[in-house]
Amino acid sequence: MRMILNELGLAVAALTMMTAAPAAAQQAPIPAIVADKGRHALIVDGEPFLVIGAQAHNSSAWPAVLPKVWPAMDYLGVNTVELPVYWEQIEPAPNRFDFSVVDTLLAQAREHKVRLVLLWFGTWKNGSAHYRPAWMKARPDLYPNMVDRQGAPVDSPSPHASAALEADVRAFSRLMRHLKNVDAQRTVIMVQVQNEPGTWGSVRDFSPAAERAFRAAVPSDILRATGRPAASGRNWRATFGPDADEFFHAWSVARYIERVAAAGKAIYPLPLYVNVALKDPFQKGSTPPYEFGGPTHNVIPIWKAAAPSIDLLAPDIYQRDSKAYRAVLAQYARPDNALFVPETIGSADYVRFFYAALAHGAIGFAPFGIDYSQYAADRQGEPRMREVDLEQLALSYRAIGTMAREVAKWVRDGKVRAAIEDETKAAVTLDLGRWSAEVNFGVAPRGNVTGNDRPIGRVLVASLSPDEFIVTGNYANVRFKPAGRGAGRAWEFVSVEEGWYVDGTFRPSRIWNGDETDWGLNFSSAPEVLRVRLAVR
Numbered sequence: 001m002r003m004i005l006n007e008l009g010l011a012v013a014a015l016t017m018m019t020a021a022p023a024a025a026q027q028a029p030i031p032a033i034v035a036d037k038g039r040h041a042l043i044v045d046g047e048p049f050l051v052i053g054a055q056a057h058n059s060s061a062w063p064a065v066l067p068k069v070w071p072a073m074d075y076l077g078v079n080t081v082e083l084p085v086y087w088e089q090i091e092p093a094p095n096r097f098d099f100s101v102v103d104t105l106l107a108q109a110r111e112h113k114v115r116l117v118l119l120w121f122g123t124w125k126n127g128s129a130h131y132r133p134a135w136m137k138a139r140p141d142l143y144p145n146m147v148d149r150q151g152a153p154v155d156s157p158s159p160h161a162s163a164a165l166e167a168d169v170r171a172f173s174r175l176m177r178h179l180k181n182v183d184a185q186r187t188v189i190m191v192q193v194q195n196e197p198g199t200w201g202s203v204r205d206f207s208p209a210a211e212r213a214f215r216a217a218v219p220s221d222i223l224r225a226t227g228r229p230a231a232s233g234r235n236w237r238a239t240f241g242p243d244a245d246e247f248f249h250a251w252s253v254a255r256y257i258e259r260v261a262a263a264g265k266a267i268y269p270l271p272l273y274v275n276v277a278l279k280d281p282f283q284k285g286s287t288p289p290y291e292f293g294g295p296t297h298n299v300i301p302i303w304k305a306a307a308p309s310i311d312l313l314a315p316d317i318y319q320r321d322s323k324a325y326r327a328v329l330a331q332y333a334r335p336d337n338a339l340f341v342p343e344t345i346g347s348a349d350y351v352r353f354f355y356a357a358l359a360h361g362a363i364g365f366a367p368f369g370i371d372y373s374q375y376a377a378d379r380q381g382e383p384r385m386r387e388v389d390l391e392q393l394a395l396s397y398r399a400i401g402t403m404a405r406e407v408a409k410w411v412r413d414g415k416v417r418a419a420i421e422d423e424t425k426a427a428v429t430l431d432l433g434r435w436s437a438e439v440n441f442g443v444a445p446r447g448n449v450t451g452n453d454r455p456i457g458r459v460l461v462a463s464l465s466p467d468e469f470i471v472t473g474n475y476a477n478v479r480f481k482p483a484g485r486g487a488g489r490a491w492e493f494v495s496v497e498e499g500w501y502v503d504g505t506f507r508p509s510r511i512w513n514g515d516e517t518d519w520g521l522n523f524s525s526a527p528e529v530l531r532v533r534l535a536v537r
């Protein structure tokens with residue numbers, strides 16, 4: 001497989017060079033999220049763009065570490081890399097800014113022919129404020145953390161601290177101004193505002209400022225968003241009862257981030273998003289506790305109302321169970337929210353969710369912690385992550401990467417279906433209109449498969465027309481048959497062509513027939529893309 005991958009890697013790299021970034025630094029249109037009939041696309045260079053991405057470790061966006069980031073990204077064949085921008089680095093003294101590291105990120109991304117999603121590690125990073133510059137850490141009186149119900153300190157910034165908000169507005173605005181000035185070619189296509197904002201360990205802030213706001217009337221846009229009677233004049237407790245603390249904190253954090261995002265967007269209107277430390281998708285109440293205040297699924301309407309400058313709320317999906325994973329995809333794929341997975345598990349068993357996300361309408365997907373910077377405890381001097389760990393992701397990224405623009409359009413148009421293997425290894429039947437496709441998982445002669453040792457089987461089908469499909473996948477067998485009014489009728493393949501998209505056109509390299517089609521279409525460990533034409537007889 002390595003050989004096939006490597007050979008393909010070269011071909012794909014050449015393709016990516018032509019499509020990932022405009023050659024010269026001319027003014028390209030500003031990227032945007034567009035919605036149409038409840039579906040979404042991220043528009044880059046005027047066309048739908050699919051983020052085939054990966055995120056490096058938290059402390060890897062330093063010039064000294066980047067040489068350990070790029071080889072992993074290059075091997076994967078990503079078209080977009082997610083990297084943090086550290087507040088403590090860009091503003092070492094109040095109102096003195098240093099964008100040299102940001103400039104390095106842009107320059108190196110361009111060399112590697114990839115786009116960037118920058119992550120603003122500002123007021124919140126995983127619920128804490130550890131990326132505040134040292135001069136802020138020295139002034140807890142001005143830039144306070146929260147206190148809990150008992151008045152004890154919580155390691156999470158208060159969203160009611162006005163000096164901190166002003167400082168974040170200033171720093172983020174400067175960052176966006178800088179990007180506007182130095183990135184005419186739109187290497188940066190989106191910006192994440194904060195990182196997993198919210199609070200671990202307290203449902204809300206109980207500081208005097210927070211208490212005052214909690215006792216005030218709930219704003220009318222929040223009443224509307226949560227389906228409560230308008231202009232009730234009632235406070236949070238009277239309006240939301242047992243949910244009041246949590247809803248108030250979500251509103252407080254969202255409102256703060258809205259001020260930061262709106263200021264940045266007024267300068268340079270890139271798509272902005274907030275990532276989420278998820279609540280269990282099936283959990284009803286607030287116990288066991290999770291990170292309160294962030295855009296967990298139960299408070300999405302509050303976030304949408306309080307933070308209109310945020311284009312989308314993006315789930316960081318670390319769910320291991322496939323039902324839970326899919327439930328999260330469904331919760332964040334909403335007519336008012338473009339689905340984007342900015343963090344997820346990168347190991348082999350989770351690659352299949354890339355296809356599940358696309359079938360849910362995702363504009364992109366990016367596993368977390370992809371670089372060779374950390375060392376393994378059990379292999380002295382060797383990186384914890386190696387090519388072999390990335391092989392499965394590379395396989396799917398390379399297959400989809402050759403047709404990323406096409407896939408982005410098919411996703412936007414609702415033409416993509418996916419079959420992924422779950423813990424039961426059970427077959428999946430895809431409804432394709434006039435046809436259905438039964439997908440069995442595993443690799444065996446004559447397609448007589450009974451599941452893979454690990455749940456890694458995955459198939460993606462895009463409908464080009466009622467009888468014509470693009471099919472790609474791994475470790476699975478796909479059998480078509482007529483459905484609906486044609487069910488039970490004889491049928492045959494008109495053709496099964498293997499090939500690649502080049503400049504928007506499918507270029508076949510061979511035709512599958514005989515053993516390659518008589519027992520269904522067998523996908524093993526190669527990044528194959530098929531154009532399948534079917535006919536009833």
Ligand code: DGJ
Pocket residue numbers: 058126195196316343368
């Ligand atoms: C989620 C965070 O958003 C990331 O920055 C990182 O801390 C990961 N968790 C660690 O698994």
